[in-house]
Amino acid sequence: MIRFQFVTHSWFLTLLSGSVLFFATEKVLRYTDNPLYFPTVIMLGSFLVPVTFVIFVYEREDTRAISASLVVLTFLWGGAIGTLVAGVLEYDTLRDLTFFPQLGIGVIEEGAKLVLPVAFFFKGRYRREAEGLVFGAASGMGFAALETMGYGFVALIASRGDVGVLEDTLILRGFLAPIGHGAWTGFVCAVLWRERERGSGLLRASLVVAGAFFTAAMLHALWDTFAGSGGSTLIRSLGLDLLSLGVALVSLVLLIRRIREASRASAFSVA
Secondary structure (H helix, E strand, O other): OOOOHHHHOHHHHHHHHHHHHHHHHHHHHHHHOOHHHHHHHHHHHHHHHHHHHHHHHHHHOOOOOOOHHHHHHHHHHHHHHHHHHHHHHOOOHHHOOOHHHHHHHHHHHHHHOOHHHHHHHHHOOOOOHHHHHHHHHHHHHHHHHHHHHHHHHHHHHHOOOOHHHHHHHHHHHHHHHHHOHHHHHHHHHHHHHHHHHHOOOHHHHHHHHHHHHHHHHHHHHHHHHHHHOOOOOHHHHHHHHHHHHHHHHHHHHHHHHHHHHHHHHHHHHHO
16 A cells, blocks of 8 residues: 655645646736736745755754754845855856856856855754754755746846746756755765764865765856857757756765765764
8 A cells, every 4th residue: 555645744735826826926926917916926826845855954964952943044044144145245246148157157056055044054053964954955946946046037138028938947956956055065964074973084075075065166157158159950959958967966866865864873873
């Protein structure tokens, strides 16, 4: 007998109810043609998947030391600080979209998302890898949600109010967020907390964390490069899609490994 236990979990209920609300609002917008519904559609489409993902990680991990209000604060303030810092530092970098500026953007954005989680790290109260994973996922998803709102607004203006274009932008970026910003920041923070939990020496910990950060920044740069390159032919377009899929799979594998190891470490500490 198949048991669908996930249907009682908060993350699933959030995703289900939010999806119904999003598509219902979008239908009302199309039916009434009332521009007052545009902000609601953009907000729901931008926040639904990021919020669902953070709830999923928070429920899965043993995070009793982290209150739900602190997770919400990390999501909002971590994302807001990250977008502000990244926006200022990227101002000159965005002028030339070749690979090396893309790598610079990856370094800037991955670093900006770490501002608030690193503050919690040095505070020293939260010391387990699972807690670092939650902080990283929350900050990364907050950044992704706010960034998607911006892209959605730009798509709406550029398309002169085309609801279909707006909807496609929100859905695509929303569902890709967990294998992008969420995976990269969650991975780096999990490694950072893990090295302290293991009691690694300063030199070894610094090298391992630097390697994790560079990996995330490189994946970010590759994703932006492949996603931003237009395919002049069908073969080129398919090749870029396959490369993007490869980056997404690597990011997802890194995140899943950290989630599993954090869960095992938490279970071992409890035992």
